[in-house]
Amino acid sequence: MTMPARFLLFVLNLYVYAFVLLISAVAIPALTLFVAFTRLFLSHRGTMKRFRRAISWYGKLITAIPYPFIRLRYEDRSKNGPGEPYIFVSNHRSASDAFLMCVLPHECVQIVNIWPFRIPVLGLYARLSGYLNIRSMSHEQFMSEAKELLSNGVSIIFFPEGTRSASRTMGSFHGAAFRLALESKAAVVPLCIAGNEHIPPKGSLLLRPGTIRVRRLPAIAWDDYKDLNAFTFKNRVWHIIENELSVMESGV
Amino acid sequence: MTEQEIIEKTNKVFEESFEIEKKRLVPEAHIFTDLGLDSLDIVDLIVALQNAFGVQIRAEEKVREIRTLQDIYRFISAIKNEKSKKSS
Numbered sequence: 516m517t518m519p520a521r522f523l524l525f526v527l528n529l530y531v532y533a534f535v536l537l538i539s540a541v542a543i544p545a546l547t548l549f550v551a552f553t554r555l556f557l558s559h560r561g562t563m564k565r566f567r568r569a570i571s572w573y574g575k576l577i578t579a580i581p582y583p584f585i586r587l588r589y590e591d592r593s594k595n596g597p598g599e600p601y602i603f604v605s606n607h608r609s610a611s612d613a614f615l616m617c618v619l620p621h622e623c624v625q626i627v628n629i630w631p632f633r634i635p636v637l638g639l640y641a642r643l644s645g646y647l648n649i650r651s652m653s654h655e656q657f658m659s660e661a662k663e664l665l666s667n668g669v670s671i672i673f674f675p676e677g678t679r680s681a682s683r684t685m686g687s688f689h690g691a692a693f694r695l696a697l698e699s700k701a702a703v704v705p706l707c708i709a710g711n712e713h714i715p716p717k718g719s720l721l722l723r724p725g726t727i728r729v730r731r732l733p734a735i736a737w738d739d740y741k742d743l744n745a746f747t748f749k750n751r752v753w754h755i756i757e758n759e760l761s762v763m764e765s766g767v
Numbered sequence: 768m769t770e771q772e773i774i775e776k777t778n779k780v781f782e783e784s785f786e787i788e789k790k791r792l793v794p795e796a797h798i799f800t801d802l803g804l805d806s807l808d809i810v811d812l813i814v815a816l817q818n819a820f821g822v823q824i825r826a827e828e829k830v831r832e833i834r835t836l837q838d839i840y841r842f843i844s845a846i847k848n849e850k851s852k853k854s855s
Binding site: 654687689690694744745746747750 | 784785786803804805807808811
């Protein structure tokens with residue numbers, strides 16, 4: 516990388532992180548006050564719905580900051596309505612993936628590992644909004660809480676590779692999302708994220724310019740997977756996402 | 768039932784119930800690291816093996832020791848031998 520290019524990258528990162536901090540300092544207290552205010556008039560369920568919506572708004576603000584250097588494109592190829600709760604299953608290349616989920620027009624919680632709960636402020640909000648830490652729960656407890664969320668109309672987002680792949684090669688999937696689908700009969704929606712492997716790259720906070728595409732594929736309904744076990748189901752979805760990522764990376 | 772029949776039937780379970788290609792089903796294949804199963808998939812595997820061999824597999828210590836396909840062949844063989852001894 517040439518010196519001017521390196522300098523421009525430095526300026527871009529300075530601009531983005533400064534604005535992320537500034538907007539967070541304003542938006543997080545404002546959204547917290549909004550949720551606290553609604554609690555005076557709404558039930559716990561109603562408040563949680565607004566709380567998760569507020570988190571989605573925050574995600575939209577944060578992902579809009581780097582525009583036009585980093586563009587986020589949501590491509591809905593599903594034709595599925597927003598009515599029912601889904602189990603979203605996505606590939607995972609970058610730490611920014613969690614923020615990209617703001618494009619989904621659903622009330623969602625994410626299934627996370629231990630470290631996102633340790634992020635100052637954001638970790639606390641993730642915990643309060645009902646994100647599930649799969650590593651700290653027994654299988655039975657996880658299934659019970661996840662099914663409860665689905666029955667309340669809340670969609671659940673999984674990154675079943677468990678860790679960031681850091682490259683274009685997708686890791687193998689863990690089975691929890693697919694066991695939850697088989698037990699809850701919820702439809703599974705494959706999500707493909709491309710273009711974000713350097714935004715930021717694994718082990719770094721340095722953002723690089725580019726276009727991130729989040730492509731939503733048609734939901735796989737219970738009737739289509741009920742005869743599969745969790746292992747075959749996860750591998751089928753793995754292949755669906757892998758094939759679509761190849762298509763996306765070829766420019767389509 | 769011969770050793771070869773046990774191997775073929777076990778491999779068929781992996782091919783049909785888990786959609787794993789035949790070429791990957793070698794005796795030394797590790798069921799977790801090479802074939803990609805996780806601890807909870809073992810429950811589905813046990814059900815499929817029970818149906819295929821018509822045996823009852825209890826969640827005993829020996830099941831937890833299974834790591835490779837070869838371990839499964841040996842495990843099924845032992846159960847089959849035990850069953851035929853009981854019936855004779």
